[in-house]
Structures are given as structure tokens and as C-alpha cells.
Amino acid sequence: MSCSPSKKVQKRGGYMLSANSIKTDRSGISVYDLTNFAQPKPNRRFLGVINHKVWIYDAFSGGKDSKFKRWMRTHPGEPPVLIDSALIDNSLIPMKVYLNNKGYFGAEVTRRIKFKGARAQVEYQTHTSQPFRLGAISYSIKDDSISYFVNQFQGGSLLKPGKQYDAYLIRDERERLTRELKDIGYFAFMREYIFFEIDTNARERIANISIIIQSLRNSNVMPGSPADTSPGPPHLRYFFNNVFVHTSQRVIAGDTIKDYDTLAYYKDPDLTGRKNPDFFQIYNEKPRLRSEALARSIFIKPGEPFNQKNINLTYNRLQNMALTRFVSVNVLPPKNVNDSILTAGKLGLLDCDIRMVRSPVNMYTIEAEGTNAGGFVGLGGSLNYQNRNIFRGAETLRLRLYGAMEIRPPLGVEDESDSWLFNSLEGGFQAGLIFPTLLSPIRIYHPGQNSRAITSVALGFNYQKRPEYLRYISSISLGYEWKASETSFHIFSPIDVSSVSILRDSAFNDYLLSLNDVRFLNQYTDHLIMAMKYSYIFNNQSLQSKSNFFYFRMNLETAGNLLNFFSTVSNATPDENGDYTMFGIKYAQYFRGDFDFRYYKPISENHKVVYRVAFGIGRPYGNSSSLPFEKGFFAGGANGMRGWPARSLGPGGYQANDSVSFEKIGDLWIEANLEYRFPIYSFLKGALFADAGNIWLVKENEDFPEGNFTFDRMFKTMAFDAGLGFRFDFSIFIFRIDAGLPLYDPGEDADNKWFRSSKFQMKDINWNFGIGYPF
Numbered sequence: 001m002s003c004s005p006s007k008k009v010q011k012r013g014g015y016m017l018s019a020n021s022i023k024t025d026r027s028g029i030s031v032y033d034l035t036n037f038a039q040p041k042p043n044r045r046f047l048g049v050i051n052h053k054v055w056i057y058d059a060f061s062g063g064k065d066s067k068f069k070r071w072m073r074t075h076p077g078e079p080p081v082l083i084d085s086a087l088i089d090n091s092l093i094p095m096k097v098y099l100n101n102k103g104y105f106g107a108e109v110t111r112r113i114k115f116k117g118a119r120a121q122v123e124y125q126t127h128t129s130q131p132f133r134l135g136a137i138s139y140s141i142k143d144d145s146i147s148y149f150v151n152q153f154q155g156g157s158l159l160k161p162g163k164q165y166d167a168y169l170i171r172d173e174r175e176r177l178t179r180e181l182k183d184i185g186y187f188a189f190m191r192e193y194i195f196f197e198i199d200t201n202a203r204e205r206i207a208n209i210s211i212i213i214q215s216l217r218n219s220n221v222m223p224g225s226p227a228d229t230s231p232g233p234p235h236l237r238y239f240f241n242n243v244f245v246h247t248s249q250r251v252i253a254g255d256t257i258k259d260y261d262t263l264a265y266y267k268d269p270d271l272t273g274r275k276n277p278d279f280f281q282i283y284n285e286k287p288r289l290r291s292e293a294l295a296r297s298i299f300i301k302p303g304e305p306f307n308q309k310n311i312n313l314t315y316n317r318l319q320n321m322a323l324t325r326f327v328s329v330n331v332l333p334p335k336n337v338n339d340s341i342l343t344a345g346k347l348g349l350l351d352c353d354i355r356m357v358r359s360p361v362n363m364y365t366i367e368a369e370g371t372n373a374g375g376f377v378g379l380g381g382s383l384n385y386q387n388r389n390i391f392r393g394a395e396t397l398r399l400r401l402y403g404a405m406e407i408r409p410p411l412g413v414e415d416e417s418d419s420w421l422f423n424s425l426e427g428g429f430q431a432g433l434i435f436p437t438l439l440s441p442i443r444i445y446h447p448g449q450n451s452r453a454i455t456s457v458a459l460g461f462n463y464q465k466r467p468e469y470l471r472y473i474s475s476i477s478l479g480y481e482w483k484a485s486e487t488s489f490h491i492f493s494p495i496d497v498s499s500v501s502i503l504r505d506s507a508f509n510d511y512l513l514s515l516n517d518v519r520f521l522n523q524y525t526d527h528l529i530m531a532m533k534y535s536y537i538f539n540n541q542s543l544q545s546k547s548n549f550f551y552f553r554m555n556l557e558t559a560g561n562l563l564n565f566f567s568t569v570s571n572a573t574p575d576e577n578g579d580y581t582m583f584g585i586k587y588a589q590y591f592r593g594d595f596d597f598r599y600y601k602p603i604s605e606n607h608k609v610v611y612r613v614a615f616g617i618g619r620p621y622g623n624s625s626s627l628p629f630e631k632g633f634f635a636g637g638a639n640g641m642r643g644w645p646a647r648s649l650g651p652g653g654y655q656a657n658d659s660v661s662f663e664k665i666g667d668l669w670i671e672a673n674l675e676y677r678f679p680i681y682s683f684l685k686g687a688l689f690a691d692a693g694n695i696w697l698v699k700e701n702e703d704f705p706e707g708n709f710t711f712d713r714m715f716k717t718m719a720f721d722a723g724l725g726f727r728f729d730f731s732i733f734i735f736r737i738d739a740g741l742p743l744y745d746p747g748e749d750a751d752n753k754w755f756r757s758s759k760f761q762m763k764d765i766n767w768n769f770g771i772g773y774p775f
Contacts, residue, residue, distance in 0.1 A: 003043035014082035015120040016054070017042045024126045028164070030304060038124065039087040043080060044606075046680065053078040063221040076681060083113065083120045083705040103131035103165030103207070105200070135206035139628040141213045143234045146181065150213070153178040153180050162265050165207045168198055177213075184303030187238040187331065187350060195611050213471030232527040238306040238348040238687065239735065241334045243279035243298065246355045247289050260284050262294070279354075288358070289323065289356040293393035296437055297321065300352045306331070311352075318356060320390040320452065321436065322396045327744040369771075378424070380404030396434040403427040428462035428473075438480055451480035468508035471525060472501040479533075496527045499585060502629070527628055532560035541600070549597040557631075560589025564622050580623050589622035592631055594669065598775055607678045612775050616669040619698065632665030635695045635719070638770035640671055642691055643721025650695040653717040653746040666695030670718075673775065680726075687725040689738070694719050706746075720744040723765075727773070738768040 007121045020038040023033045046052045056077030060069040079575065090101050094110045099107035108127040137159050141147040158173045178191040197210040216233045248260065265278040280299060281291050296315035301311040310328055318327045334351045382402035390397040406424040435455040462473040477679045479493040502524050512521045541549040567580040579586045594616030601609045618627045637646030647663040671693030680686045694717055696709035725738035741764060743755045
């Protein structure tokens with residue numbers, strides 16, 4: 001029995017805060033920023049509606065208290081947040097400061113409390129006038145050298161005439177100037193030397209800014225005296241003198257090695273007139289890491305000005321070496337150098353001391369994992385060996401022996417006499433060699449020092465036992481990966497060769513032969529793929545920022561062109577089916593491309609909306625009449641259309657025979673997803689989602705009526721689903737359960753395409769189990 005509002009107020013000791021709302025009188029004012037200043041914060045709600053924690057707290061309050069009740073109130077429950085007039089009034093102060101910092105000088109904020117039952121809502125209202133805008137931007141710099149460099153990078157200034165006045169932008173400009181000056185050698189320069197004078201014109205609502213950069217203070221002059229106003233000595237510009245790299249450290253701090261050798265490394269040995277080498281490598285016994293390998297990751301050069309960017313880049317590159325456990329990069333005054341001489345010459349010298357603690361070269365691991373390949377859930381394990389310095393150049397050798405078993409829905413044409421839960425087995429061997437640079441027999445463009453580039457060579461063998469067939473895949477590949485910027489990543493594989501051998505179950509073979517089109521028969525026959533691949537990835541997510549970001553990936557792939565060229569120039573004879581072969585195996589020839597775009601929009605600290613759009617198309621040509629099975633597109637499963645099991649949707653509006661369920665693949669793929677993510681309790685998080693999409697054939701096929709794509713019936717053959725998901729976030733991994741309900745199934749007859757609540761059964765829900773987020 002629920003209490004009346006007045007009794008609840010009396011019981012709780014006040015009115016419960018239901019929400020803080022912000023009303024602004026100008027569109028340019030950020031409601032989100034102002035809401036962050038509002039205190040107190042209301043209790044979090046499940047799905048934004050239900051105060052479940054407060055309900056639990058109230059349910060276990062009153063009556064005789066116990067340890068269990070106290071635990072329920074403090075763990076799954078939480079006390080209601082009550083209206084506090086003092087905190088509410090204090091919230092007005094930072095709101096006013098924020099508005100003034102944004103150029104709304106003299107702004108006011110008022111508040112009003114609305115009571116409803118036992119709850120109350122606080123409404124804040126802004127009262128502002130037209131914001132000030134930036135006028136003239138001028139500089140006052142007594143140090144001629146500093147003045148010269150500031151003029152050089154003035155084009156990157158964040159302050160532009162006409163922009164709205166923003167104190168936070170002025171703060172960022174101060175940090176930018178400090179950073180830029182440090183990166184050209186002003187090692188000792190601090191942001192405290194930079195001041196801003198603001199001259200406002202209230203009538204024109206203009207703020208003129210004068211940027212003042214002070215010289216060094218004269219240490220012989222007393223602060224505040226008349227002589228204190230005279231310009232001090234100029235700021236020193238520092239240059240690197242020597243670079244020392246300790247590669248045999250056992251710990252970062254201290255001199256842990258007493259007997260060591262020193263190797264001077266010159267990148268260009270024939271260069272004359274150079275005083276110092278590129279760096280001194282200091283090691284014990286013998287150098288385990290070649291100097292040439294270190295040089296690829298060290299961007300600090302003797303004779304060049306101090307540059308914080310290059311120090312950070314050096315640290316990141318060395319720390320990202322597989323061989324490295326810890327790295328420290330320190331800048332120190334050089335030994336045996338007369339400081340007075342340096343000061344008189346208006347420059348300073350610095351030594352850079354780099355210390356590296358190595359990880360063990362050899363590593364053995366045994367791993368167990370949950371798998372989610374192609375939307376099918378299973379269990380897997382592997383035995384791994386890794387050598388992190390196989391050629392003493394930070395190259396990595398990886399060997400992996402693995403096995404897995406998965407749950408796959410049977411196709412309905414195989415012998416199920418020996419079927420069990422895990423009806424799909426997989427195993428194999430992988431070997432890979434990774435070089436921390438771009439290797440090529442010909443000179444290729446190097447993406448620059450800011451990119452992290454690797455070359456990988458891999459080979460492997462894979463065994464797959466499905467209910468309908470056995471498949472053996474042998475592969476070898478050569479690939480390049482490089483990070484062109486903080487947001488862009490490229491993957492290029494000029495050579496990617498795989499040989500696929502398939503042994504079909506007799507019942508499944510009879511089913512394929514019963515189809516009039518040889519397309520699906522060809523997809524389950526032996527074939528050779530010699531492909532060239534390219535992928536581009538853009539991701540502007542910042543770990544320090546909670547703003548919106550997006551992810552984009554594009555994949556392009558083509559195969560068989562070089563083999564077809566050899567067949568043509570050698571006048572090769574086709575086989576009895578009219579197909580050209582290599583080593584007695586028919587090779588595939590096709591083009592395939594797809595893209596995946598995702599937009600992440602945080603609503604609050606723990607609530608997020610994710611939008612996703614994906615598209616893919618593949619076209620066989622030349623020596624192929626259909627895409628290889630593993631290159632086709634599929635719909636359904638834990639990472640796509642979650643209302644259907646993996647590979648069970650489509651193509652298009654094709655109505656499948658209930659007695660036969662086969663893996664459905666297509667030449668064209670369109671998909672859109674919407675997901676709202678929210679916290680539930682501790683490590684348990686939830687999601688509401690909706691999916692739309694399908695796969696289609698590019699050409700009309702009589703075996704699959706309405707399975708081909710046409711614009712006029714695209715939406716009629718587009719499937720829709722919605723559902724609820726639970727994510728168990730254990731930090732090291734995320735286990736996911738998504739319950740998807742088909743809302744519109746183009747593969748059903750006309751009377752059953754749309755979901756009807758009157759016919760709903762629990763078996764209509766498709767349960768998806770996955771590892772990690774779907775996107």
C-alpha cells in the first residue's frame with residue numbers, strides 16, 4: 001500500500017528532486033554545460049523513467065531494521081535526493097560565471113521550484129543580453145626571438161576577430177602558444193609568461209584582446225622596484241646535445257648496471273663535420289637490440305631544438321615495441337658544460353636520457369575464449385608462442401595452435417543422428433612474422449614519422465567441420481599497416497592467397513544439385529583465391545573527451561586478375577566446365593567492397609545513443625559466376641539483424657522452404673542499426689535496439705524469387721526488428737545477451753510479414769549471445 005504524498009514528504013524529510021531543467025533565452029547557450037553546474041543531481045532512473053534504486057530504498061525502510069535491510073538500502077538501493085535550497089542557490093554562482101566566460105557579460109540566472117505531490121523539479125532560467133565578440137587581436141612581445149616565432153605560427157591561432165568572446169578559448173590559446181614555443185626549443189618557457197588584456201566596448205559589444213608575452217625576470221632586480229619594469233633577459237632556446245639510450249635496464253630508476261659498453265650510432269656514417277652521433281646505445285654484455293631498430297623509434301636528434309612532440313613520439317614508439325615493458329625519457333642538463341657560456345650565447349643545451357626495461361623475449365600462453373565468429377557463439381582455446389625479438393630488430397614471431405566448437409543451426413538436409421549442441425568444429429595452425437617498419441623489394445612511400453607502420457607475413461591452415469561439409473583452408477599473406485594520423489589507419493595486403501577445399505555431405509550435395517542454378521553449387525566447390533585488399537579506418541574518438549564521435553571503415557578487395565592475365569598470355573586451356581585453373585584448382589575472380597559508418601552520441605556520462613549504417617556489394621566476373629562462399633554477405637546474428645539467427649535472413653523477399661534451412665548469402669548488403677545504451681546496476685548495462693536491413697542477389701534467380709535487388713521493392717524486402725539487450729561488463733571482457741524480435745519479415749507470406757502481438761509466442765524471440773559490443 002503506497003503512502004500519500006504528504007506522508008512521503010514527512011517520512012523522507014523533504015521533497016524528492018525529480019529533475020533539473022534549464023531554459024535559455026538564447027539558442028547559443030549550452031544547456032548541457034549549464035546542467036552540469038546544477039546541484040544537487042537527481043537520482044538516476046532506469047530507462048530514464050523508473051527510480052528503481054529509490055523504490056528499493058523505500059521498500060526496505062521502516063519497521064524493524066536489520067543488516068539485510070541496510071545492505072539492500074546501500075547497495076542495490078540509494079536514498080532519494082531531496083530538494084536543498086542552499087545547494088540550488090549555490091548552483092547559480094558557477095552558472096553566472098560560465099555565462100560571463102562565454103561573453104554574456106552581466107548575465108543573470110534565476111531558479112524556480114515546481115512541486116508535484118512528493119516530488120519537486122528545479123527550473124533554471126537564463127537572462128542575458130547580446131554576447132560580446134572579439135575585435136582586434138594584438139601582441140606585445142619584448143623578446144625579438146619569441147616575437148618572430150609567434151608570428152610564424154599566428155595562423156593557427158584560436159582567436160579570430162568576429163568570434164564570440166570565450167574565456168575558455170582564451171585559456172586554450174594560452175596553452176597552444178606555450179606548446180608551440182616549447183616545440184621550437186623554449187624548454188623552460190611556462191604559460192605564466194603569457195597574459196591577456198581585455199578592452200571591452202559596451203556600446204558595440206566588442207572585446208579587443210592584447211596578448212602579452214613577458215621576458216625573463218632579471219634575478220638581480222628586486223620585484224616591485226622601478227627597475228623591475230625594464231625588459232629582462234630573453235628566453236633561452238635549448239638544443240639537444242647528446243642522446244643516451246640504455247637498453248639493458250632491469251628497473252627504470254637508478255644505475256642498475258655498473259659494467260656497460262657504449263656504442264655510438266651514426267645514421268649517415270659518411271657525414272662529415274658532425275660532432276655528436278645520433279645516439280649512444282648503452283648496454284650490458286652484448287646489444288640485444290640493433291641500433292638500426294632503435295633509430296626507427298627515436299626522433300630526438302643532437303643539434304636540433306628541444307621539441308616536446310618528438311619526445312612524446314619517441315616515448316610512444318619505444319613503449320609500443322613488443323619487446324619493451326617500461327620506458328622513461330628524461331631531459332637533463334649536460335655534464336661538463338659551462339652554463340655561463342651557454343647563457344651568454346642565448347642558447348641552452350640538453351641531454352636526453354632514455355631508459356628501456358625489456359620484457360621477456362620468449363612468451364608461452366594458453367588461452368580460453370568465447371567465440372562469436374559470423375554471429376555464431378562457441379568456445380575456443382589456443383596454445384601460443386611469441387618471440388618478441390627474433391632478428392634483434394624488435395621483430396615478432398607468433399605461432400598459434402587453436403581449436404573451437406560452435407553452435408550453428410542445422411540446414412535440415414544433413415544426417416542429424418550424431419548431432420549435439422556444439423555441431424561445428426574448427427581447428428588450425430597460424431604463423432606470423434611482424435616487422436616494425438614497411439619492407440618492400442622496391443622503394444615505397446613512407447607515411448612519415450608520425451605514423452606507426454608494420455609489415456606482416458602470415459601463413460596458416462584451417463580445418464572446419466560443419467554438419468553439411470568439411471572445409472580445409474590454406475593461406476599465405478603479405479600485409480602493411482600504418483597509422484597516418486591520430487584518426488586515420490590504413491591496411492594494405494598486396495598478396496592474400498587462400499586455397500579452399502570442400503567435401504560435401506551426400507544429402508547436402510543432393511540438395512545443391514537439385515537447384516537449377518549452379519551459383520550455389522560453385523560456392524561449395526574447391527577454389528583458389530589470390531586477392532589484393534585495402535582497408536581504411538577513421539576514428540575520431542578521444543579518450544579524454546565525452547563529445548560525439550564517429551567511426552568509419554571501408555574495405556576494398558579484388559581477386560583473380562593476375563591469374564587471369566597469366567592464363568591469357570599463356571594461352572591456357574580451360575577445364576571441362578569452361579573454367580581456368582591454377583594447379584588444377586579453379587581460381588575466383590571478383591570485386592568486393594563494403595563500408596561501415598557508426599556515430600556515437602553521448603547523452604550523459606553513462607547514457608549513449610549509437611547509430612550505424614553499413615553497405616556492401618560484390619560482383620563476380622571473368623572466371624567466376626558467383627562469389628566464393630566466404631566472400632558473400634549475410635544477415636542476422638549477434639552483430640547485425642538480431643531478430644534472426646545468423647545467415648538465416650534473405651535474400652530479399654525470398655520465402656524459404658521450411659523443410660530446408662541453408663546458410664543464406666547474397667551479393668548486396670544494406671543494414672542500419674540504432675541502439676540506446678544505459679546503466680542498470682554496477683557491471684550490468686542494458687540496451688534498447690532496432691535493426692533494419694537484408695541481403696539481396698544482384699541478378700534475378702528463378703530458384704530465389706524476389707531475392708534480387710530492385711529499387712522499387714527495396715523497402716518491401718527490408719527486414720525490421722527491435723529488442724532489449726543486457727551487457728555484463730567485467731572490464732577485461734563484455735558478455736552480451738540480446739533478445740531480438742522480428743517486426744517485419746519479408747520472407748514470410750503476406751498475412752504474416754508484420755508482427756502481431758495477438759500471435760506472439762516466446763519462441764518468436766531470437767536470443768543472441770556475443771562477446772563485446774555489436775558495434
